[in-house]
Amino acid sequence: MKKLSSVLIFIFVTAGIVICLSSSIFKNSVVKASSAQAAQGFVVMELFTSQGCSNCPPADELLGKYAAQNNPNIIPLSFHVDYWNRLGWKDSFSNAGFSQRQRLYASSIANSSVYTPQLIINGNEEMVG
Template sequence: MQTARTRRDHRRFTRALALGMALGAFVASGIASAAGTLCNARSPAHRVALVELYSSEGCNSCPPADNWLSQWKDSGATQSIVPLALHVDYWNGLGWTDRFSQHRFTERQQTLTDLAGGHTIYTPEIFVAGRELRSWSQRDSFQSRIGKVVAEPAQANVALQLTPHAQGSFNVDAQFTSKAAPGAGALNAYLAVYENSLSSHVGAGENSGATLHHERVVRQWIGPVPLVAGSAQIRSDIRVDDANPDANAAAPADRFGVVAFVENAATGDVLQVAELAACR
């Protein structure tokens, strides 16, 4: 009896030890995974839809589009939707200067339009994965376009890493690799720094007297950086004060974030996207 009990006790101990080790490994893995997601992101095996809104504070039909885009401020990546708001400058001479506008966004909007065979740019205008979608406000039409993009295998990989430094600044390292078939054409890499929770009280123009709220506003833009031999890298030191001189460096870190993507230079098609909120 003593020998049998000893053997049973030994088996219980062994199982308990194995369970404890497994549980410890699981918890450690979870902690590592949680820590890793704060400052690292990698694009999935399927294509992700970059949704670009071209907007302006001088346009009275833009606020509804701004509000529409803001629904993916936090959870877009889980739905394979990565939103960006790019404020153009061609409304600035009509009564109100949009402080978030950049001429390069006007140029990008015109380039995407030209590549698709169009001629006229306007606000608000939506591009999904590099292609215009005029019916974006119709839920079924938008979801159909997203579904088609997500159903495709990724033709590129994007990896992001953010390393926090002093309060209000971080280093970003973006790696891009192509999975496209040979002969697919030249590919370019881009990096955008966005800011959330912005507002402006408009004093003139079509929105005079209104307080406008914005999410995912692009403040810095890097690119195009050509992929050479199927790969590219963008490394940059980002300072919150550079992105927005009026920002409070003590604001929540996820007020800022980065989006990195690969684009076909000949067609404007966005092949893959990754995003990551800033960390501390």
């Protein structure tokens, strides 16, 4: 049941991202909620993290602060990777699909690699989360 729940969460998050990426809202980088918001655009923040990463809690906390703002111009997402699980303690939120997503970003963003915490901004820039 827990595995099915994780798979369903992954499917819904992935479907939402695909919808955003294919929509004209994303293509124009504009939120149409109001003219002021439309002028500001929006940012998708994807944090690749893990419960097994000792440097991740501050990044998780910072992303949580962005989420708590309920700012329609900021879309914070958190993806728990599974490659830390090999150390013996399994991250209950980890998913191999999230690790694959991170690897795809690393292959498409110049000078990028895979690490945690890693923040991907609007799918084309990366930095230490």
